[in-house]
Amino acid sequence: MDVIDTVFEVIDMRSFSNLWYWIALAVLWSSTSHWVLGVPHDLIQRARREGGQAQQDVEDLVRINAGRLLHVVDHGALVVTALVSFWLSGLAVLAFVYEIEFAAAVFLLLAPLTLVVWLSVRVCRRIVAGENTGAALHRRLIVHRRWTQSVGMAAIFITAMYGTWKNINVSILH
Template sequence: MEVLDTIFEVIDMRSFSNLWFWIALAVMWSSTSHWVLGIPHDMIQRARREGGQAMEDVEDLARINTGRILSIVDQGALILTALGCFWLTVLAGLGFWYDVEFAQALFLLSFPMSLVVWLSIRASRRINAGENRDAALCRRLTIHRRWTQGIGMVAIFVTAMYGSWQNLSVSILH
């Protein structure tokens, strides 16, 4: 039992002081901003530069991925929205009303991603409505990426400030 006590003293198991939480946050936002609607950003840049086969590949991926997103949304938008709002409300209530740090951490990961999902649906509808070729497609994907990066920067900043405040207030109390 002393070994476990020592491990838990050395490795703090709270969310905001755990290194794995911060690694997960960085990986989540890095991959989210790199894979725009399931299309890697380097592929979009190459298509913009070279055109030809690279542009056809981006157009094909955009058609496939936006079709998948829109079919999921069109078939179950009400249920998905209700479940998403329910879980965000549960996490917010547990986290900020009942002061459960794990729920706070999950909320700070989930809420900004719900905004990115909404933006992805919106971008998919615009691409499906006609912005699905050449420069217009690349422009739409770049705009979507910039919005995603903006949300990510704000989310990382807010999470870092809140996590630091949590860590300081816990260390002052102990």
């Protein structure tokens, strides 16, 4: 057995039957919904309860991360949008036209994240426009977290249904 065969055996290109894929999907959405604009949810809750240094930390983290995201969007949106569109459409064609399961698995991981990034850019614009302190900031971050969780739940459901369908089809054909 050579190295390539070992790598493909460990990775298992039939992604939807691989436990590691489902673990990665769960970790991806758990992390994405916990870290709202780079701020951990527990810090947001502590800032709501206690204020003080925790509140200052939340405001500083949001200011820094919103500024970074908006800088990338404002100075490279065309290039980033073109690259993301190219890669996602390529993955979609490989996944759903040529029926490459690994491409479908990667597409189902990345496509919903583009929606979360778009939502994050909208939230950053609102925060920079004035909702950057106190209760308004907390409310904005919590609403954004709920939207992110909703996208994640829908993504997990769609991925689970598609993965189950693919696994049933593979087991019937073999």
